[in-house]
Amino acid sequence: MLKKLKDFKIGTKFNLLLIIVFIISIVVSGTALSSVLQQRAQNEVADKALILIKTMNAVRKYTQDNVNPRLAPQLESEPVFLPETVPAFSATEVFENLRKNDEYKNFLYKEATLNPTNLRDKADSFETQIVERFRNNSKIQEIADFRDVPEGKVFYIARPLAIKQEKCLRCHSTPEQAPKSQLTTYGSNNGFGWKLNEIVAAQIISVPSEEVFNSAQKTWILIMGLLIAIFAVVVILINFLIKKTVIERIKRIEKIAQQVSTGDMEANFHDDNKDEIGGLAAAFNRMKYSLRIAMDMLNQQGQ
Structure with a gap:
C-alpha cells in the first residue's frame, strides 16, 4: 500500500489527505453534535415534566390548605362523598382538563396507590414496582427515566407520597373512623390500613418524548x-x-x-x-x- 502511495502524484496524495481529514471531521463533529442534541432533547422533556409535577403539587397544596378545611365538615351531612376535598382527586381532575388540549393529550398524571380508595388510582405492575422501591429505600426521593408504552417512548418522573398529617388517617385508617359518605360512595373494602409517614403511593407524570427526539x-x-x-x-x-x-x-x-x-x-x-x-x-x-x-x-x- 505504501509503495503504491509513493507512485501517486502530489495532487492525488493531497486529495486523499483532504478526504481523510474530511471523513474524520464529519464523524467527530457528527458524534459530538448528536450527543449535544440528544442531551438537549432530554433536558427539554425533563423540564416539561418538572413544570407539570410542580403545578400538580401546587394544586394539591391549595386543596389541602384551602378547599379541604371548608368542605370537610360537610362529609358527615352530605349523602355522597365530596372528592373535591381530596388533594389527589383535585390534581388528577385538573390534569385531565389539561389533557383536553391537543398539545397535552398524550401526557399522563397518576397518583398510583397500592391500596386506593378510588380504584382509578390503583397502581399497575410497573407503578407498583416504583412504589415498592420508594418503600424499600427511604433515601430515594425521585425516580426519572424513559420507558416504552404503546403510544411511544415517554419520559417519567416519580416521587413518593406518604401520609404526613394525622387528619388524613381519618379516611384511611379503619372503616369505622371514615365518614359515612365515603363508605357510601366507595365502600369499606379499599383505602384503609394506612399508617402515618408510610409511603402509600407514587406521584407519576409521563411526558411523551418521541416527537422531541425525532425533532432533534x-x-x-x-x-x-x-x-x-x-x-x-x-x-x-x-x-x-x-x-x-x-x-x-x-x-x-x-x-x-x-x-x-x-x-x-x-x-x-x-x-x-x-x-x-x-x-x-x-x-x-x-x-x-x-x-x-x-x-x-x-x-x-x-x-
Missing part, C-alpha cells in the same frame, strides 16, 4: 447536511487553490527542467513569487547558469 434527529440530519456541504465546498476550494498555487507551478518547473536536461539552455525557470517554490525556481536558474558556464569552459578547453 431531524435537526441533526439538517446540520450534518450543511456541514457536509460546507466541508465539500472547502475541500474543492482548497484543492483548486493548491492546484493553482503549488501543483501547476511545480509542473512548470518540471517541464523547464526537462528542457534544460536535453540541452535547451534558453529555457528559463521564471517565477516571481517569493515563497518556497519561487526560491526553488531561482535556485534552478542559478544551477542552469552554473551548468552553462561549466559547459562553456569544457568547450573552450576542447578547442
Whole structure:
C-alpha cells in the first residue's frame, strides 16, 4: 500500500489527505453534535415534566390548605362523598382538563396507590414496582427515566407520597373512623390500613418524548447536511487553490527542467513569487547558469 502511495502524484496524495481529514471531521463533529442534541432533547422533556409535577403539587397544596378545611365538615351531612376535598382527586381532575388540549393529550398524571380508595388510582405492575422501591429505600426521593408504552417512548418522573398529617388517617385508617359518605360512595373494602409517614403511593407524570427526539434527529440530519456541504465546498476550494498555487507551478518547473536536461539552455525557470517554490525556481536558474558556464569552459578547453 505504501509503495503504491509513493507512485501517486502530489495532487492525488493531497486529495486523499483532504478526504481523510474530511471523513474524520464529519464523524467527530457528527458524534459530538448528536450527543449535544440528544442531551438537549432530554433536558427539554425533563423540564416539561418538572413544570407539570410542580403545578400538580401546587394544586394539591391549595386543596389541602384551602378547599379541604371548608368542605370537610360537610362529609358527615352530605349523602355522597365530596372528592373535591381530596388533594389527589383535585390534581388528577385538573390534569385531565389539561389533557383536553391537543398539545397535552398524550401526557399522563397518576397518583398510583397500592391500596386506593378510588380504584382509578390503583397502581399497575410497573407503578407498583416504583412504589415498592420508594418503600424499600427511604433515601430515594425521585425516580426519572424513559420507558416504552404503546403510544411511544415517554419520559417519567416519580416521587413518593406518604401520609404526613394525622387528619388524613381519618379516611384511611379503619372503616369505622371514615365518614359515612365515603363508605357510601366507595365502600369499606379499599383505602384503609394506612399508617402515618408510610409511603402509600407514587406521584407519576409521563411526558411523551418521541416527537422531541425525532425533532432533534431531524435537526441533526439538517446540520450534518450543511456541514457536509460546507466541508465539500472547502475541500474543492482548497484543492483548486493548491492546484493553482503549488501543483501547476511545480509542473512548470518540471517541464523547464526537462528542457534544460536535453540541452535547451534558453529555457528559463521564471517565477516571481517569493515563497518556497519561487526560491526553488531561482535556485534552478542559478544551477542552469552554473551548468552553462561549466559547459562553456569544457568547450573552450576542447578547442
